[in-house]
Amino acid sequence: MPDIVLTTLNAKFIHAAFGLRYLFANLGELRPRAVIAEFDINQRPLDIAEKLLAHEPKIIGFGIYIWNVTETTEVIAAIKRVRPEIKIILGGPEVSYETDEQKIVELADHIITGEGDLKFAEVCRKLLEGGAGSPLPAEASIAIERHARSDEPYPKIIPAELPDFSRIALPYDFYTDADIAHRIIYVEASRGCPFTCEFCLSSLDIPVRQVPLDKFLAAMQKLLDRGLKQFKFVDRTFNLHIATSRAILEFFLARHQPGQFYHFEMIPDRLPAELREVIAKFPPGALQFEVGIQTFNPDVGQNISRRQDYERLADNLDFLRQKTSVHIHADLIIGLPGETVESFAAGFDRLIALGPQEIQVGILKRLRGTPIARHDAEWQMIYSANPAYEILQNKLIDFATMQRLRRFAKYWDLVGNSGNFVATTPLIWRGASPFANFLRLSDWLYARLGRTDTIALARLAELLFQFLTAEVKLDAKLAAETLWRDWQRGGRRDAPEFLREHLPAETAIRSQTEKSSLPRRQARHGAR
Numbered sequence: 001m002p003d004i005v006l007t008t009l010n011a012k013f014i015h016a017a018f019g020l021r022y023l024f025a026n027l028g029e030l031r032p033r034a035v036i037a038e039f040d041i042n043q044r045p046l047d048i049a050e051k052l053l054a055h056e057p058k059i060i061g062f063g064i065y066i067w068n069v070t071e072t073t074e075v076i077a078a079i080k081r082v083r084p085e086i087k088i089i090l091g092g093p094e095v096s097y098e099t100d101e102q103k104i105v106e107l108a109d110h111i112i113t114g115e116g117d118l119k120f121a122e123v124c125r126k127l128l129e130g131g132a133g134s135p136l137p138a139e140a141s142i143a144i145e146r147h148a149r150s151d152e153p154y155p156k157i158i159p160a161e162l163p164d165f166s167r168i169a170l171p172y173d174f175y176t177d178a179d180i181a182h183r184i185i186y187v188e189a190s191r192g193c194p195f196t197c198e199f200c201l202s203s204l205d206i207p208v209r210q211v212p213l214d215k216f217l218a219a220m221q222k223l224l225d226r227g228l229k230q231f232k233f234v235d236r237t238f239n240l241h242i243a244t245s246r247a248i249l250e251f252f253l254a255r256h257q258p259g260q261f262y263h264f265e266m267i268p269d270r271l272p273a274e275l276r277e278v279i280a281k282f283p284p285g286a287l288q289f290e291v292g293i294q295t296f297n298p299d300v301g302q303n304i305s306r307r308q309d310y311e312r313l314a315d316n317l318d319f320l321r322q323k324t325s326v327h328i329h330a331d332l333i334i335g336l337p338g339e340t341v342e343s344f345a346a347g348f349d350r351l352i353a354l355g356p357q358e359i360q361v362g363i364l365k366r367l368r369g370t371p372i373a374r375h376d377a378e379w380q381m382i383y384s385a386n387p388a389y390e391i392l393q394n395k396l397i398d399f400a401t402m403q404r405l406r407r408f409a410k411y412w413d414l415v416g417n418s419g420n421f422v423a424t425t426p427l428i429w430r431g432a433s434p435f436a437n438f439l440r441l442s443d444w445l446y447a448r449l450g451r452t453d454t455i456a457l458a459r460l461a462e463l464l465f466q467f468l469t470a471e472v473k474l475d476a477k478l479a480a481e482t483l484w485r486d487w488q489r490g491g492r493r494d495a496p497e498f499l500r501e502h503l504p505a506e507t508a509i510r511s512q513t514e515k516s517s518l519p520r521r522q523a524r525h526g527a528r
C-alpha cells in the first residue's frame with residue numbers, strides 16, 4: 001500500500017492533471033511509496049473519499065483549483081471524519097492565496113503555497129520520517145509561518161520557494177499510454193508572466209523561467225515517439241522569448257505528421273518576422289493560438305494594468321488570418337472596471353472584423369490573490385461569493401444587464417464558437433453591429449428556451465432557422481441552404497425535418513464531409 005496518494009479532481013476526465021505529475025516526478029526516493037489517483041468533479045465526493053481511503057495512505061496531497069475546491073472540501077471533510085490521522089496536504093492556485101478564510105484550509109493539516117514541485121517531497125519526507133501524525137522537528141526548515149490551530153505544534157501554511165528548473169525532474173514519463181491516447185496532455189516550456197493584468201493569477205508569477213531547452217525538446221521527442229498527437233502548451237506567454245519560441249516551433253514543424261496539433265497561449269501584439277516566418281509554414285489545422293485581448297478600451301486596459309498596442313495587434317491578427325492557417329481563439333472579458341456595455345460592444349465588433357475563428361467571451365472573475373480587488377470600492381464591483389467568483393454587477397453594468405450578457409456569452413459559445421454554425425453565424429450578425437444583432441438573437445432564444453444549456457443541436461438549428469426567417473426576414477431558401485451546409489460539416493447525412501421542404505430533394509441526402517484527424521471543433525472551423 002502506498003504511503004502517499006497524490007490526487008485532484010479534474011474539470012473533466014479528459015484533462016490530465018499536469019501539476020500532480022510534476023510533484024510525483026520530484027518525489028525522489030519516495031516515488032515508489034506514492035501513487036497518483038485522479039478523479040473529476042462529476043464523481044460523488046463520498047465515492048472519491050472511499051477510493052482514496054482504500055489505498056490506506058499516511059499522506060494525501062490534493063491539488064486545489066477554482067473548479068474543484070467545493071467538491072474537494074466535501075471529500076476532505078469526509079476523510080477527516082473517518083480517518084483523522086491521515087495527513088492532508090493541499091496545494092494549487094486556489095489555496096495559494098487568501099488562506100485565512102477558506103473552509104478547506106481549516107480542514108487540512110498543511111497547505112503548501114506556490115509551486116510545490118520540490119516542497120511537497122520535502123514535507124512528505126519530514127512527515128514520514130517523524131511518522132505521519134507526529135509533529136515536525138523544531139528545526140524544520142519549512143517552519144516559516146504559523147497559521148496552525150493552537151494545538152498543532154508545526155506550521156500549517158508552508159510557502160514554497162520558487163523552484164529552480166534545472167533541479168526539477170520533468171513529468172512527461174508519468175503520462176501513461178492511456179493518457180496519451182485519450183486525454184488532453186499539457187506541456188510547458190516556461191513558467192511565469194512578465195505582465196501585470198490585474199484579473200489574472202499569472203500576473204503574480206514572476207519572474208519568467210524557461211525549462212532548459214534541450215531537456216524540454218528531448219521530452220517532447222519522447223512524447224512524439226509515444227504517439228502523442230495534440231500538445232497543449234500552458235506557458236502564459238509563449239511568444240515572449242522569440243528565439244526559444246522559434247526553436248520550439250521549428251522542432252515541431254520538422255517532425256510534423258498529419259493530425260498533429262499544437263496549442264499555444266500568445267500575446268497578440270508580439271509577432272516579429274522570425275516567428276511569422278515559421279508560423280506560416282505550418283499546414284492547416286496544426287496550430288491554435290489562444291490570444292488574450294480582453295479589452296479594446298485603452299482606459300480599461302490602463303485600469304487593469306494591461307498595456308496593448310492595438311495597431312500591432314490588428315496587423316498580427318490580419319497576418320495570421322491572411323497568411324497562415326492558424327486557428328485563432330481570441331479572448332474578451334465582460335465586467336472589467338471602466339468597461340461599459342457600449343465599449344464592450346465596440347470591442348466585440350472590432351474583433352469580429354479581424355476574423356478569428358473563435359471569440360471567447362469571458363465573464364470577469366475575482367480570482368483569489370489577484371490585484372483586481374483594488375477596484376472593488378471605486379467601481380462597485382460585486383462578485384459571487386462562490387467559485388468561480390464571477391462578477392454579478394458593477395457601477396456601469398447592473399445585475400439584470402450582466403445576466404443578459406452572461407447569456408450572450410453562453411449562446412455565443414454554442415452558436416459562434418462551436419463550429420456547428422460556421423456559415424450561419426455571419427447571417428445572424430450581419431449589419432452595423434454584430435454584437436447588437438447577436439444580443440437580439442440571445443434575448444430571443446432565452447425568451448423561448450428559458451435556459452442556456454442542454455439544448456439539443458437539432459433544436460438549436462431549428463430555432464436559428466426560425467430566427468433568421470421570422471425575425472431577420474432572411475430568404476428561407478438561403479437560410480436553409482446555409483444551415484444545411486453547417487449541418488453536414490458535423491458529419492451528418494440526413495437533413496432535419498424543418499429544412500427538407502426548403503432544400504432540393506437530391507441535396508438532402510448528400511454528404512460532403514471528409515473525415516478529419518484534427519480536434520473536432522477546429523476541424524469544423526477549418527471548413528470556413
Ligand code: B12
Pocket residue numbers: 009010011012015016017018019020022023061062063064065066067089090091092093094095112114115116117120186188199200201202203234235236362365367368388
Ligand atoms: C489546464 C488549465 C485548465 C483546464 C483544467 C485542467 C484540469 N486538470 O482539469 C481547463 C481548460 C478546463 C481550465 C478551466 C478553467 N480555468 Co484553468 N487553467 C489551466 C492552466 C492553463 C494550466 C494548469 C497547469 O497545468 N499548470 C502547470 C502546472 C505545473 O502548474 P499548477 O497546475 O499550478 O501546479 C503547480 C502548483 O499549483 C502546485 N500544486 C498543484 N497541485 C498541487 C498539489 C499539492 C499537494 C501541492 C503541495 C502543490 C500543488 O504545484 C504545481 C507544480 O508547481 C492554468 C494556467 C497555468 N498556466 O498554470 C489555468 C488556471 C489554473 N485556470 C484558471 C481559471 C480561472 C480557469 C477557469 C475559471 C477559466 C474560465 N475562463 O472559465 C476555468 C474553470 C473550469 C471550470 N469547470 O470551472 C486559473 C486558476 C485560478 C484558481 N484559483 O484555481 C489559472 C491559474 C489561470 C490564470 N492565470 O488565472 N483550466
Ligand code: SF4
Pocket residue numbers: 193194195196197200201202203236237267292
Ligand atoms: S492575462 Fe496573459 S499576459 Fe496578462 S498576466 Fe495573465 S498570462 Fe500574463
